Amino acid sequence: MCGILFSNKTGLSKDRFKKSLNKFSYRGPNNSEILKIDNILLGHNRLSIHDLSSNGNQPFFSQSGRFVTIFNGEIYNYKELAEKYSIFLKTSCDTELLVELYEKIGKSFLSELNGMFAFIIYDLNNGKYFAARDRLGIKPLYFCKTNDYISYSSEVNGLKYLHNLSDIDDWAIRQYKKVRMFFGGHTIYKDIKMFPAGHVDDNGCVEKYWSLPYKVNKKPPSDIELKSLIQSAIDYRRSSDVPVGSYLSGGLDSSIIATLAKEPDTWTVGFDDDNEFYWSDIVAKKIRSKHTKVNVDYDEFIDTAKEMIEIRQEPLSVPNEVLLYLMTKQVSSKNTVVLSGEGADELFFGYDRIFSWAMSVDSFSISEFDKLYSYGKHEDNEVLESLLKPYIKENYKVIDIVSHFFQVGHLHGLLRRLDNSTMLCGVEARVPFVDHRLVELMAGVSGEYKMSNNIVKAPLKRIYKDYLSEEIVIRKKIGFPVPLDRIFNSNSQYGAWLDFNLKSLGI
Numbered sequence: 001m002c003g004i005l006f007s008n009k010t011g012l013s014k015d016r017f018k019k020s021l022n023k024f025s026y027r028g029p030n031n032s033e034i035l036k037i038d039n040i041l042l043g044h045n046r047l048s049i050h051d052l053s054s055n056g057n058q059p060f061f062s063q064s065g066r067f068v069t070i071f072n073g074e075i076y077n078y079k080e081l082a083e084k085y086s087i088f089l090k091t092s093c094d095t096e097l098l099v100e101l102y103e104k105i106g107k108s109f110l111s112e113l114n115g116m117f118a119f120i121i122y123d124l125n126n127g128k129y130f131a132a133r134d135r136l137g138i139k140p141l142y143f144c145k146t147n148d149y150i151s152y153s154s155e156v157n158g159l160k161y162l163h164n165l166s167d168i169d170d171w172a173i174r175q176y177k178k179v180r181m182f183f184g185g186h187t188i189y190k191d192i193k194m195f196p197a198g199h200v201d202d203n204g205c206v207e208k209y210w211s212l213p214y215k216v217n218k219k220p221p222s223d224i225e226l227k228s229l230i231q232s233a234i235d236y237r238r239s240s241d242v243p244v245g246s247y248l249s250g251g252l253d254s255s256i257i258a259t260l261a262k263e264p265d266t267w268t269v270g271f272d273d274d275n276e277f278y279w280s281d282i283v284a285k286k287i288r289s290k291h292t293k294v295n296v297d298y299d300e301f302i303d304t305a306k307e308m309i310e311i312r313q314e315p316l317s318v319p320n321e322v323l324l325y326l327m328t329k330q331v332s333s334k335n336t337v338v339l340s341g342e343g344a345d346e347l348f349f350g351y352d353r354i355f356s357w358a359m360s361v362d363s364f365s366i367s368e369f370d371k372l373y374s375y376g377k378h379e380d381n382e383v384l385e386s387l388l389k390p391y392i393k394e395n396y397k398v399i400d401i402v403s404h405f406f407q408v409g410h411l412h413g414l415l416r417r418l419d420n421s422t423m424l425c426g427v428e429a430r431v432p433f434v435d436h437r438l439v440e441l442m443a444g445v446s447g448e449y450k451m452s453n454n455i456v457k458a459p460l461k462r463i464y465k466d467y468l469s470e471e472i473v474i475r476k477k478i479g480f481p482v483p484l485d486r487i488f489n490s491n492s493q494y495g496a497w498l499d500f501n502l503k504s505l506g507i
Helices: 014-022 078-084 094-112 156-162 170-179 223-236 252-261 277-287 298-312 320-331 352-360 366-373 381-391 398-423 436-442 458-464 470-474 484-488 493-504
Strands: 002-007 031-037 040-046 067-075 115-123 128-133 142-145 150-153 199-202 205-208 244-247 265-271 290-296 337-339 428-430
Touching: 002 014, 002 067, 002 115, 002 156, 014 031, 014 040, 014 156, 040 067, 040 115, 067 094, 078 094, 094 115, 094 128, 094 199, 142 156, 150 156, 156 298, 170 381, 170 493, 223 252, 223 436, 223 458, 244 252, 252 277, 252 337, 252 458, 252 470, 265 277, 265 320, 277 290, 277 470, 290 320, 298 320, 298 484, 298 493, 320 398, 352 366, 352 398, 366 381, 381 398, 398 428, 458 470, 484 493
Parallel strands: 244 265, 244 337, 265 290, 337 428
Antiparallel strands: 002 040, 002 150, 031 040, 067 115, 115 128, 128 199, 142 150, 199 205
């Protein structure tokens, strides 16, 4: 996990490029390097996970010297791919496999990767670049493009400084006020866009290499198949040359991961008067982990939120983002990698109110969905219609529309939140439930399988009931609780939160 910066702008100052890279040095505290080739600049901030020696520093050249890459992420199956394609690795870095495999078989290698990634590969022979982002958008990649150049970055703040960009995107502000996230490639800045997940940029030619294979009424997997795949996803994400920990709220998803991963350190966070410590203690005691509970007070919450907004130059999505950050600051003292449960709610119908509604109605209503999902003014349905448009299809039932949206659109927002919170602390978060094999397996499986007799996450509860305490299996989902009414002294809880974020940016 790292931070990358790339530009092919003629005449761009190397000093300004370096200062731009330093804007997100928190993403890679172990090493920072810049490479200039003619008008090309490549920069990398390294967080060392595999091969902790300088052999893994980037920009990284292929063995032939033809290609150089800057890479953010992890390729979990890199050793298997090296063996499959008879690639001799001189290091124990997945970065080396990435660039060598690209040189050997070209861009088709993307279909072979199991991991999370955003990278640029530059060809010194022909002066062309190749950029790609992982299937589900676990790792971020932003860009700024004109007729004369393109620049890529892991963070908005890098591009904002690099090209002195500050014009606000009014449509993005409307998106944020309505659903607390940006979509359709928008960021808060008009000239900075999010590169789409599952796409490549082959020297200016942008194309999709993966989309979710959503097939209506697909046959459910067997319990054995599902259990095996979840274990495989967790095992892949435990591979590391640095200590690994697990978030543990005491909810079903994090409890499954912590139990199966068997990592010694677990972590949770909450306020003195509003937390889930009772539940996380139950699991931690059962699995005998070294469990740390991070306490947050109201003043610390406000001060930290302001700090995060100032550093990132973006609004925060949900208040939980602040708690994740404060918890991860403590995590960083012991663990450089942490496992997290994002994705389970989206794959297995964890949002009971929304999925229960979707399974009980025959026709989709924007206004009804709005009441269940949005946090902004309910009369501004133009934003919601734009967000949902890709998922409203002729052969879809209401549950298919909602399910497909949560597995792609909503999940993308959660992954941004997780990356933003953890990378500010120089910690790599890994998400077993967002293994693309698992997402593909569950896409289109019937709602009755996932939500049986109004029991959310029915398959997970059935499969893992013997691994977990009964009270953990049957408890209602909460999420990291944040008492916004008391923090902001306001009845308009999310209204106060949104206003706080925008005012902190001077908007």
